Amino acid sequence: MSPRVAEPLRELGAFLTGTEAEGIAARLTAGATLSQALIVVPAARRQRARSLMTAAGLGPQAREHSAAVLEAVAGAASRTRKVTPVWTAPAGLLGSGTLTGDVFALVSGATTSVVCATFNLQATSVLWKALVRVGQRRPGVAVRLYVDTQAADGLFEGAGAVRHRRSRLSTADMARALPEAVVLRTRAPEEGERPVTSHAKLLSVDHRFLLVGSANFSHSAEERNIELGLRLDDPALAVGVERQMRDLEGTVYERVVA
Known part of the structure; x- marks a missing residue:
């Protein structure tokens, strides 16, 4: 393989997610044009994907070869590469707030999508700052946010409720501040049902x-609690989790309209 083709192939493999590569391959196999196949790639990234595919000689002119290459990219992307424990604790006990840095770096560096589910999201959190930053600077990134309406909209009163109320973001606040995002909250229960x-x-x-x-x-x-999480580089698992959240939307969540 000539360097002229090998380099864009390497770049394409690093650029596309497994889901994107699989979607393009399926559409090319079904007879789609390159423009039709690339619809699975977010608009902000589509031109770069087209340029790399063209430079690598991939497209409708070589459907079988192109599909095989893209399926290989999808297969490589589906492998778990790394699992890392992520801690937070008061300063000086377990080191700096790794969770804080990971959240901000992950969200701020997003190129295609951010899916988040949380019970409690405060305006003072690094996640909120990162989501606002993405909304302002990266309009091509699709953001989907699932929140608990009891916590966000003040429908619960528990320990620390007064403290949380001062920094709490309502679901309407979230939708207004992230106009391009899809913000979903838990539905109000039917009469006689528990939320x-x-x-x-x-x-x-x-x-x-x-x-x-x-x-x-x-x-x-x-920043202050003892918390433990896992950071995984696993496209198959990530897509599966996203799919499960989508499946819950019809019965558990409703979209918030600003």
């Missing part, structure tokens, strides 16, 4: 990196 609590804490970035753990996305959890 469902959305207590999962997860981040899935670029359909690849998954962060799960005990911490709420609040200043205290990110």
Whole structure:
């Protein structure tokens, strides 16, 4: 293989997520044009994907070869590369707030998507600052946020409720501040039903990196509490978690309209 083709192939393999590569391959196999196949890639990244594919000689003119290459990219992306424990604790006990740095770096560096589920999201949290930053600077990144309406909209009163109320973001606040994002909250229960609590804490970035753990996305959890999470580089798992959250939308969540 000539260097002229090998280099864009390497770049394409690093650039595409497994989900994108698989989607393009399937569409090319079905007879789609390159423009039709690239619809699975977010608009902000689409031109770069087209340029790399063209430079690598991939497209409708070589459907079988192109599909095989893209399926190999998807297969390579589906392998778990790394699992890292992520801690937070008061300063000086377990080192600096690794969770805080990981959250900000993951979200701020997103190129395609951010999916987040949390019980408690405060305006003082690093996650909120990173989400706002992405919304302002990277309009091509699709953001999907799942929150608990009891916590966000003040429908619960428990220990620390007064303290949380001062920095709490309502679901309407979130939707207004992130106009391009999809913000979903738990539905109000039917008469006689108990409300469902959305207590999962997860981040899935670029359909690849998954962060799960005990911490709420609040200043205290990110900086003072003893919290443990796992940061995984596992596209297959990340996509599976995202799919499960989507499946819950019809019965558990409703979209917030600013």
